[in-house]
Amino acid sequence: MKLTRRELLLSSGAFAASALFPPLLYAQQGQPAGAPRKGGVLNVHLGSEQRILNPSLRASTGVYIVTSKIIESLVDLDANGKVVPVLATAWKASADGKTVTFKLREGVTWHDGKPFTAADVQYNALELWKKHLNFGTALQRYLEAVDTPDKHTAVFRYSRPIPLDLLLRGLADLGYVVPRHVFEGTNVLENPANTAPIGTGPFKFVQYERGQFIIAERNPRYWRKDQPYLDRIVWRIVTDKSAATAALETGQVQLSAYSQLTLADLDRLSRNPEFTVTSKGSEANQFNNTLEFNFRRKELADVRVRRALAHAINSQFFIDNFLYGQGKPATGPIPSTSTAFYPAGSKQPYPYDKKRAEALLDEAGYKRGAGGIRFSLKLVGIPNGEDVPLLATFIQQSLAEVGIKVEIANYDYAGALAAVYKEHNFDIATGWHQYRGDPAVSTTVWYRSGSPAGSPWTNQYGWQSDKVDKLIDDAASEINPVKRKALYAEFVREVNEQLPIWFVTERQFYSVESKKLQNSASSTRWPSSSWNDAWLKA
Amino acid sequence: MRFLSLAGRRLAAALPALIIILAGLFLLLQLAPGDTVDALVAQVGGSDPTMIEELRRHYALDQSTSVRLGDYLWRLLHLDLGHSAIYGKPVADVIVERLPATLLLMGSSLALAFAAGMALGVIAARRVNRWPDTLISTLGLIFYATPSFWFGLMGIFVFAVYLGWLPAGGFGSIGADPHGLSLVLDIAWHLTLPTLTLALIFLAIYLRIMRASMLEVATLDFVRTARAKGLSDTAVVTRHILRNALLPMVTLLGLQAGTMLGGSVVVECVFALPGLGRLAYESVMQRDLNTLLGVVFVSALLVIVINFVVDLLYVRLDPRINGGR
Numbered sequence: 001m002k003l004t005r006r007e008l009l010l011s012s013g014a015f016a017a018s019a020l021f022p023p024l025l026y027a028q029q030g031q032p033a034g035a036p037r038k039g040g041v042l043n044v045h046l047g048s049e050q051r052i053l054n055p056s057l058r059a060s061t062g063v064y065i066v067t068s069k070i071i072e073s074l075v076d077l078d079a080n081g082k083v084v085p086v087l088a089t090a091w092k093a094s095a096d097g098k099t100v101t102f103k104l105r106e107g108v109t110w111h112d113g114k115p116f117t118a119a120d121v122q123y124n125a126l127e128l129w130k131k132h133l134n135f136g137t138a139l140q141r142y143l144e145a146v147d148t149p150d151k152h153t154a155v156f157r158y159s160r161p162i163p164l165d166l167l168l169r170g171l172a173d174l175g176y177v178v179p180r181h182v183f184e185g186t187n188v189l190e191n192p193a194n195t196a197p198i199g200t201g202p203f204k205f206v207q208y209e210r211g212q213f214i215i216a217e218r219n220p221r222y223w224r225k226d227q228p229y230l231d232r233i234v235w236r237i238v239t240d241k242s243a244a245t246a247a248l249e250t251g252q253v254q255l256s257a258y259s260q261l262t263l264a265d266l267d268r269l270s271r272n273p274e275f276t277v278t279s280k281g282s283e284a285n286q287f288n289n290t291l292e293f294n295f296r297r298k299e300l301a302d303v304r305v306r307r308a309l310a311h312a313i314n315s316q317f318f319i320d321n322f323l324y325g326q327g328k329p330a331t332g333p334i335p336s337t338s339t340a341f342y343p344a345g346s347k348q349p350y351p352y353d354k355k356r357a358e359a360l361l362d363e364a365g366y367k368r369g370a371g372g373i374r375f376s377l378k379l380v381g382i383p384n385g386e387d388v389p390l391l392a393t394f395i396q397q398s399l400a401e402v403g404i405k406v407e408i409a410n411y412d413y414a415g416a417l418a419a420v421y422k423e424h425n426f427d428i429a430t431g432w433h434q435y436r437g438d439p440a441v442s443t444t445v446w447y448r449s450g451s452p453a454g455s456p457w458t459n460q461y462g463w464q465s466d467k468v469d470k471l472i473d474d475a476a477s478e479i480n481p482v483k484r485k486a487l488y489a490e491f492v493r494e495v496n497e498q499l500p501i502w503f504v505t506e507r508q509f510y511s512v513e514s515k516k517l518q519n520s521a522s523s524t525r526w527p528s529s530s531w532n533d534a535w536l537k538a
Numbered sequence: 539m540r541f542l543s544l545a546g547r548r549l550a551a552a553l554p555a556l557i558i559i560l561a562g563l564f565l566l567l568q569l570a571p572g573d574t575v576d577a578l579v580a581q582v583g584g585s586d587p588t589m590i591e592e593l594r595r596h597y598a599l600d601q602s603t604s605v606r607l608g609d610y611l612w613r614l615l616h617l618d619l620g621h622s623a624i625y626g627k628p629v630a631d632v633i634v635e636r637l638p639a640t641l642l643l644m645g646s647s648l649a650l651a652f653a654a655g656m657a658l659g660v661i662a663a664r665r666v667n668r669w670p671d672t673l674i675s676t677l678g679l680i681f682y683a684t685p686s687f688w689f690g691l692m693g694i695f696v697f698a699v700y701l702g703w704l705p706a707g708g709f710g711s712i713g714a715d716p717h718g719l720s721l722v723l724d725i726a727w728h729l730t731l732p733t734l735t736l737a738l739i740f741l742a743i744y745l746r747i748m749r750a751s752m753l754e755v756a757t758l759d760f761v762r763t764a765r766a767k768g769l770s771d772t773a774v775v776t777r778h779i780l781r782n783a784l785l786p787m788v789t790l791l792g793l794q795a796g797t798m799l800g801g802s803v804v805v806e807c808v809f810a811l812p813g814l815g816r817l818a819y820e821s822v823m824q825r826d827l828n829t830l831l832g833v834v835f836v837s838a839l840l841v842i843v844i845n846f847v848v849d850l851l852y853v854r855l856d857p858r859i860n861g862g863r
Contacts, residue, residue, distance in 0.1 A: 048581070049624075049820070050581065051578065051581070051623070051624050051625070051626060051824075052626070058582045059582060059583070060581060060582035060583050061583075062581065062582075063582070132589065134579070134582050134583070134584060134586065134589060135584070135586075137586050137588065137589055138586055189596060189626075190626060194626065195626060209812070210625060210632070210635060210636075210812065211636065211810075211811075211812030211813075211816060211817070212708065212709055212712075212810075212812045213708075213712050215712070234712050236708065236712070236810070237810065238707060238810045239807055239810065239816070239820075240807050240808050240810065242691050242694075242808075243691075243694060243706065243707050243807075243808050243809065243810055246691075246694045246695065246698055246699050246706040246707070247706050247707060247810075249699045249706075250698050250699055250702065250705075250706045252705070252706055252707070252708075411571060411572075412572075412822075412823060413572075413577065413580045413823065414570075414571070414572030414573070414574075414576040414577040414580055414823070414824070414825050415570060415571035415572045416571075416572075417572060417576050417579070417580050418571040418572035418573075418576050419571055419572075422572075422576070423571070434583055442583075442584060445584075445586075451587065452587045454587065454590060455579075455584075455586060455587045455590055456576070456579055456580065456584055457583075457584040458584075458586075458587075
C-alpha cells in the first residue's frame with residue numbers, strides 16, 4: 001500500500017491524537033487510584049466570617065480554613081503529624097538552643113510577582129508574630145532578632161533556649177508569612193491586604209463578598225509544579241447550621257470542616273453514602289470539654305469538693321447519649337493523640353462514682369441540709385458549640401443527685417467570656433480547651449498563675465501553685481525532648497492531683513466531605529493546610 | 539408647597555426620636571457584658587493580655603462611656619457613621635453593601651403579602667361563612683401561628699433538598715457572573731423561598747384585616763345607597779367597599795415595615811442572605827457598636843420614609859384626610 005503524503009500526515013496526526021487522548025479518556029472514566037484529576041471547583045462551608053483574613057495576625061481555624069490556601073507557613077504537618085518543609089526547606093538549632101537557622105525555599109514569588117526572601121520572614125517574625133499574633137506573642141516572647149545573612153537564610157536569635165520541636169510545631173500554625181512590601185510602614189491592623197490576602201500559596205485570592213462568599217483560583221506560578229489540581233475554591237458563608245446541612249445535601253458545598261454542623265446532622269450524614277464524616281485529617285485539632293472552678297468560693301477551694309464534682313459526673317454517659325459517641329473521657333490536660341507528650345498508662349483520674357462523691361462532700365463538711373441540698377453554685381457556659389449548654393444541663397442534673405444545686409447563667413459568647421475571665425462572676429464554668437500540638441502553646445496558660453484579669457482561657461480561677469508554675473516555665477525552655485516529656489508528665493500528675501480544672505472529655509473535630517473529594521487527610525491539620533494536592537473526582 | 543411643609547414637619551418630629559433611639563441604644567449596649575475585643579478574642583480562640591490591651595486602645599474602648607457617646611453623636615452630626623470593627627471599613631460602606639438584599643426581600647415580601655392578603659381577604663369576605671372563607675381563614679391562622687424559621691427550613695427541605703427545584707440559600711449563583719435579564723432571574727430564583735417565608739405571616743395578618751374591614755364597610759350606609767342606586771355588584775365592591783376597606787390595610791403597611799425588618803433577621807440567617815438583618819445580628823454577637831447603631835439608624839430612616847409614603851397614600855385614598863392642616 002502506497003501512502004500519499006496527505007494520508008501519511010493524517011494518520012500520523014491520528015496516531016499522535018491517539019497517543020495523547022487515551023490517558024485523557026482513561027482519566028475521565030474510572031481512574032487508577034491516586035491519579036489526581038486537574039480541574040474542578042471545591043465549595044467549602046464557612047460558618048462564621050472573620051474580621052481579618054491574615055494568619056500572621058490572627059491564629060484561628062476560622063482564618064486558616066480560608067487563608068492557608070493563599071498564604072503559606074514556614075512548615076506544615078504531614079499525615080502522621082510530622083513537621084514537613086513548606087517555605088522553609090531545612091532548619092537547625094544551635095547547641096545552646098538559643099539560635100535556630102532556617103533555609104528558605106528559592107524561586108518562590110508572591111502573587112503580585114515580587115520574590116519571596118528572608119527579609120519577609122524577618123519582618124513577619126519581629127513585627128507581626130511577636131507583636132500582634134495571638135499565641136505568637138507567647139511563642140516568640142524571647143525572640144530578640146532575626147538575621148538575614150543571605151536572601152534565603154533566616155537566623156532566629158532567642159534570649160532563652162527554645163525547644164526546636166516546640167518552635168516547629170508552633171510554626172505550623174503560627175508561622176505564616178505575608179509580604180513585607182505590602183505591610184511595612186502601614187497600620188498593619190487596617191491594611192487592605194488583611195481582607196484581600198496576598199501570599200505565595202497554591203491559590204490566588206480573587207474576591208470577597210461580605211456575607212456571601214470568598215473565591216480563590218489556581219496560582220499558575222505556584223512553586224510546586226503541576227499543582228494545585230483544583231481550578232478554584234469557593235467558601236460559602238452559611239451561618240445557620242441547618243441551612244449549611246441543606247447546602248451539603250443539595251451539592252452547593254462539598255466540605256464542612258471543624259464540626260460546624262449540629263451533632264444530630266453529623267450523625268445523620270455519617271449514614272449518607274454520598275458523604276464521609278470523619279475526624280481523619282483533623283487529628284492535630286484536639287479539644288476538650290472543660291469544667292473550671294472559681295477558687296474564690298470557699299467550697300471549691302477545697303480539693304475534696306472538686307474531686308467530688310468530678311466523680312459525680314458520668315463523662316462516658318454524656319459522650320454516648322449527648323455527643324453521639326464522638327469523643328472519650330479525658331485523662332488529663334494532654335490528649336492521647338499527642339504522642340510526644342502523653343504520659344504512658346494514663347487513665348481517667350476521677351471515674352464516675354456517686355457514692356465516693358457523696359462521701360468526699362460529707363468529709364469536707366458539707367452535709368446535706370434542708371431538702372437534701374448541700375450548697376448551690378452558679379454555672380456559666382461559654383457557648384463555643386451546642387454541646388456546651390448540653391453539658392451545662394448535664395452537670396446541673398448530675399450535681400443535683402449529690403445534693404449540689406446548680407443555677408445556669410446564660411450569656412452569649414462575648415458576655416460569658418467577660419463574666420468568667422474579666423469579672424470572675426461564676427462559681428463553675430464549662431467550655432472548650434483546644435490543644436495545639438504542644439502543651440506550651442495554649443494548654444499551660446490555663447494553669448500558669450499571674451495572668452491579668454480579662455485574658456480568656458488563662459488561669460483566672462484564683463488557683464496558684466509554685467510547683468506547677470515552675471514546671472511550666474522549665475518545660476517551655478527545656479531543649480532535651482526526653483527531659484521535656486518527663487516535665488510534662490510531672491505536670492499532668494500534679495494538676496490531676498490538685499484538679500484546678502477538670503477536662504471532662506477529649507474530642508476531635510469532624511469534617512463532612514463529599515466522597516468526590518480526594519487527598520483530604522494528607523495532613524493532621526488538613527482543613528487548615530494548603531490543599532495543594534486536593535482534587536475532585538469527576 | 540403643602541407636600542414640602544408636611545415633609546418638613548415630619549422630619550422635624552422624627553429627628554429627636556432618632557437621636558433618642560441612638561443614644562438610648564448606645565447606653566443600653568454598655569450594659570451588655572463583654573465588648574468588641576472580648577468578641578474578637580473569642581473568635582480567634584484566645585490571646586495574651588498585652589495584645590488585648592493594645593486592641594482596646596485601638597478601638598478606643600479605654601475611654602469613658604460619656605466621651606465615646608459624645609464622640610459618636612458629634613460624628614453623627616457630620617453624617618459620619620464611624621468605622622466598623624468587624625469589617626474594618628466605614629459603617630456607611632458596609633450598610634450600602636447590605637441594603638439592596640434587605641430592600642429587595644422586604645419589598646417583594648410586602649408586595650406579595652399585601653397583594654395576596656388583599657385578594658384572599660376579599661374572596662373570604664365575599665364568601666363569608668361558606669367553604670372558601672373557612673378554608674382561607676384556616677390557612678391564614680396556620681400561616682400566622684407558624685414561626686418563620688420553621689417555614690424557611692421546611693421550604694429548604696422540600697424545595698431545595700428533596701425536590702431540588704430552588705436553591706437552598708445565597709443571593710445569587712456564585713462564579714456564573716450573569717448580566718442583565720439573567721442576573722434579575724438569578725436573583726429572583728434565589729429570593730423565591732425567602733420571600734415566601736417572610737411574607738406568609740404578614741399575608742395572614744393582611745388577609746384577616748382585609749376580610750374584617752370589607753365586612754364592616756359593607757354594612758355602612760353609603761354602600762346601601764350605592765346598591766339602591768342600582769350599581770352592579772362588582773362596581774359596589776371595587777369602587778365603594780374596597781377603596782374604603784383599604785385604609786386600615788395601608789395603616790398596617792406602615793406599622794409592619796419595622797416588624798418586617800425584625801423578621802428579616804431570621805430569614806436572612808436561614809437563607810444566608812447578605813442583608814441588614816443578618817448584619818445587625820452579627821454586630822450584636824460581635825459587639826460591634828458602630829455597625830449596630832448604623833443599622834438601627836438606617837432602619838429607623840427606612841421606617842420613617844415608609845410611614846411618610848403611607849401618609850401620602852392616605853390622602854390619595856381618602857380625600858377627607860387632609861395633609862396640610
